Amino acid sequence: MAPVPSSTRQWLPYTAAVTAGLLVIAGTFVFVRQRDAGADRPRADCATRLDVNSSTEKAALLVELAERYNSGDRSLDGGGCAQVHVSALNSGQAAETLAAGWSGTGLPEPQVWLPTSSLWTGQLQLLDQAAGRTPQTPGQYPPIANSPLVIAMPQPKGELVRQKGPLGWGQILGLSGRTGWTAFGKPEWGRFTFGKDNPNLSTSGLAATIATYYAAANRSSDLTRSDLADPKVTQFVRRIEANVSHYSDDSVELLRDLAEADLAGGGASTGDMSAIVMQEELVHLYNEGGLSPRQEGQVRGSRPKVPLVAVHPKEGTFNLDHPFVVLPSADERQRAAADDFLKFLTEDAQQASFARLGFRDHKRGASAELLASVGTEPTGGLDYFAPPNPAVVKAMLGGWSTLRKKANILIALDTSGSMEAPIGDSTRFQVAAAAATKGLKLLNSEDRVGLWSFSSETKKRLKSPYQEEVRLGDFDQNRINSRIAGLHVAGETALYATVRAAHRQLLDRYDPDRINAVVVLTDGKNEYPRDNDLARLLADVTLDPDRPVKVFCIAFDGESDFATLDRIAKASSGKAFDARNPAMIDEAFVKLVSSF
Structure with a gap:
């Protein structure tokens, strides 16, 4: 089992989609974690080196899987084998670095990029187009794992919301407002506010913002810039943002604090927050003790006394698809190695490793253990929003700065x-x-x-x-x-x-x-x-x-x-x-x- 990473998003996007204010200090301090796999035990016939750059939330697991790959007996078409080396950089920063020619990080230039979401391949397209270059990521890419966005609540609150039947984003996050839990028959629970990552610094925060716009426009695909300007849409988004307790740069740290408070105080307490919008994977990690305080040598801490429940809004949700992107920098042999490494990652044994961390498989399937941990999904499965056009995402981020709380x-x-x-x-x-x-x-x-x-x-x-x-x-x-x-x-x-x-x-x-x-x-x-x-x-x-x-x-x-x-x-x-x-x-x- 790979160790749980210390943070899911230590530092994120400085791309064309980021506000002008963030660009003031873009690139000054970038948290980078590099981990090489297999360098100590190369096979004599492995003349092909494949450098892979992963987003940080799955980097430790990718290191483990690369070591497993390198120590195996795999052969490439045409003979020989490859050694895979893994480094890590936040998805948004990686997109910007790729657009700049991959300099200044101290990391090896990758031939394979594994961002958290295809949202970043779209933003890299915009950066390349703005610079007059041929786009490095022009297509669609196969996922190696998936994690839908959910509304996580402490179990008593989440179960009460579920009992009300299918509810939408606005009904859960936006309509209760100051009346709070009175709307659900629990006035003693006070106001309803929720936590959300800042979309300029977090993939899940960006996905939450996209999902809110989709729900506001009553669409599941083909969101347009004219939708963003619709007064009804902006009013809907503003109403939801008004219930934010405060924005976070990293929901992992927020969950660590929640776990500590749960274990110290005898049950989950989110302070003034009734819910947190985040990846389903993190709900599983929290419930399994992966984010709880732990003693030296422990992989996981104690399970929380009050687990979180994943609530799925009726309009649908956004999926973080963890694409496998082969970059133009790969030569013919590296492309063969990339193809083989992708096959390896989507095999059952490796997919089981992703599942243990709370990911769904590369076909969006959820394990029984995951559903038991986070709560059952709606009958018939989840509905997903299609990724918007990259230009729409950029415009969405620009508009969010005026709509946020x-x-x-x-x-x-x-x-x-x-x-x-x-x-x-x-x-x-x-x-x-x-x-x-x-x-x-x-x-x-x-x-x-x-x-x-x-x-x-x-x-x-x-x-x-x-x-x-x-x-x-x-x-x-x-x-x-x-x-x-x-x-x-x-x-x-x-x-x-x-x-x-x-x-x-x-x-x-x-x-x-x-x-x-x-x-x-x-x-x-x-x-x-x-x-x-x-x-x-x-x-x-x-x-x-x-x-x-x-x-x-x-x-x-x-x-x-x-x-x-x-x-x-x-x-x-x-x-x-x-x-x-x-x-x-x-x-x-x-x-x-x-x-x-």
Whole structure:
């Protein structure tokens, strides 16, 4: 059994379909995991090397399968054999890298590409066409596995929804709104909100957005750009996006937190979230303990006490098809090797390995074990939406930025004296300020944003350890950048007092139609004796499902108390981003801002 990967989407698309803001820092920090298979035991007659680049969520399994292939007795047509080497890169970044001639990753140029979805072969077509090149991925490609998009809910909620009979995307995710579970006879469960990956950073997030548009247009194929502009369609999509709790850069990490809370608290708790839109494969992994905390040497942790149930909307869903793409860079012998490796991957033994991770087979068939784990599918099987034209996907992403749920964000920036410490030719503060400036470019112009600085009382801040620099209101990036540039660095780190006060202000100015969040950027730990009670702070910021205010933290230096920041974030159902390696701060900011 292949080990469960640490993350399904460490870093994703910077393609023509990505918003202009993301392009500002495209390619600066790209998480790459390379794993070679079979290099230590080559057969003497294996003169053909086949380089395969896989999407990250199945890379560990592909390494195992490549080793199995390399150690076997397979022969190619015409004689000889091949050695397969596997590297990994997120699908969207791989598409961009292929369009750029495959440079800058440090990975071998592939002859076979295994993205998560054919959506990326379409986006690569657009990139090649824009550059005046012959498209590298002009056709349709056979899948090696499949995973449909589902709405995952804790079992009691999912079973109740199923009892209502076939329901659509809008009925499940968009119609309940503030009335919440009252519409299902459970007012004590509160509001209905759900989690979703940002479609600019996640294949499943992109697929969820496509599925929503299909449901809105009442189509299962041939979605057009005119459909996207239909007021009824945009209203439908906006209504669904309004119920998003917050966006995620990686639903795997969200599920890890959920599993930890389930095992610690005696049952699943999604905080203010009633559901998560994600790949069916991840529901299986979660239910089997693959995303639970585990002891050293364990492949899987304990199964959660309350499993998730996969709910299938009646209009249909989108399938992630994991295509096997042979690229033009393959020579004749490599094409023969690719053909043989594809045959190998679709044989029963290898398909069983995919099934154990929660994938459906290459013909979309689900194993009995998978259905027992995630819940039975509708009578007659699932209906699937056809992939839209790549140009429609690009237009969809462009329109999503205006339809997504807007945010109410208060940024607290550490200005303690330790921020003067050097990082290369800059100070910690300069690095943090530069990252904040870049990250702010990714926010929506309709977001509301405020800025505080904090340290402790200083000569320039006599009465309080924190100070309002820009009042929470309409987003004025130039003003915020100007205030950051003029901040004075001095004092100690009044972390707890600042988080508590900022959280209280967001509660006082809570907007039920927005994502309400405190963002804390710090290089240290609490150094403020007047407020040193962590237990009280955790109680103060604990999520109120009726008025959720989440705390997001970035720890960007080795002296940062990341463990405490993580506890604070989790108490509020937010997230802490570890950028203690200063080179990771830009990436952390992109992931952070993608939550809004």
